[in-house]
Amino acid sequence: QPDDHKGYMSYALSLAEQSPPKPTNFRVGAVLVDTTKNEVLATGYTLELEGNTHAEQCCFIKLTRKHGVDEERLSEVLPQHMALYTTMEPCSNRLSGNLPCVQRILRLRGLIQTVYVGVMEPEKFVSENTGRIALQDAGITFVHVPGLEDSILKVATAGHA
Numbered sequence: 001q002p003d004d005h006k007g008y009m010s011y012a013l014s015l016a017e018q019s020p021p022k023p024t025n026f027r028v029g030a031v032l033v034d035t036t037k038n039e040v041l042a043t044g045y046t047l048e049l050e051g052n053t054h055a056e057q058c059c060f061i062k063l064t065r066k067h068g069v070d071e072e073r074l075s076e077v078l079p080q081h082m083a084l085y086t087t088m089e090p091c092s093n094r095l096s097g098n099l100p101c102v103q104r105i106l107r108l109r110g111l112i113q114t115v116y117v118g119v120m121e122p123e124k125f126v127s128e129n130t131g132r133i134a135l136q137d138a139g140i141t142f143v144h145v146p147g148l149e150d151s152i153l154k155v156a157t158a159g160h161a
């Protein structure tokens, strides 16, 4: 059913729990959903794929491999109506200098109508995450799904001292 936001967020949390703990990032899970069919298109969790990868980034990388396109051309092969569920709001700045996930999502503006987040990013690595504003300015609806905050943060910071 279309309003199963907590269900998808719980699923994303179960993915985050698979992420190897690390002191320099958060353990996050993400699920990209085709909202027309209410089907999962891709899942990801922090460090799932090789390199210093983010959960949302892993969803996109998997789809580039499935469709044989670069991430810049994903908009040509993906459905028109998608929602991204991520346990933590997409990053707007990464201390590693890698491309932030907000920028990756903005490449799919018009195709991803809504981003659902379990928590906002704690101010541990980046002082102020400007992702929500950037996404909203691009016409993407940004929704906080309440109820899993404590669990999400516990999992996210498990690698921290």
Ligand SMILES: Nc1nc(=O)c(N)c(NC[C@H](O)[C@H](O)[C@H](O)COP(=O)(O)O)[nH]1
Residues within 6 Å of the ligand: 024, 025, 026, 027, 028, 045, 046, 047, 052, 053, 054, 055, 056, 086, 088, 089, 090, 091, 093, 094, 095, 096, 097, 098, 101, 121, 125, 126
């Ligand atoms: N939404 C989100 N998904 C993730 O999978 C992840 N790890 C973060 N974490 C945000 C945090 O700000 C960055 O992890 C640090 O800024 C370090 O940057 P790197 O991860 O090393 O690029 N945020």
Ligand SMILES: [Zn+2]
Residues within 6 Å of the ligand: 054, 055, 056, 057, 090, 091, 100, 101, 102
């Ligand atoms: Zn990110």
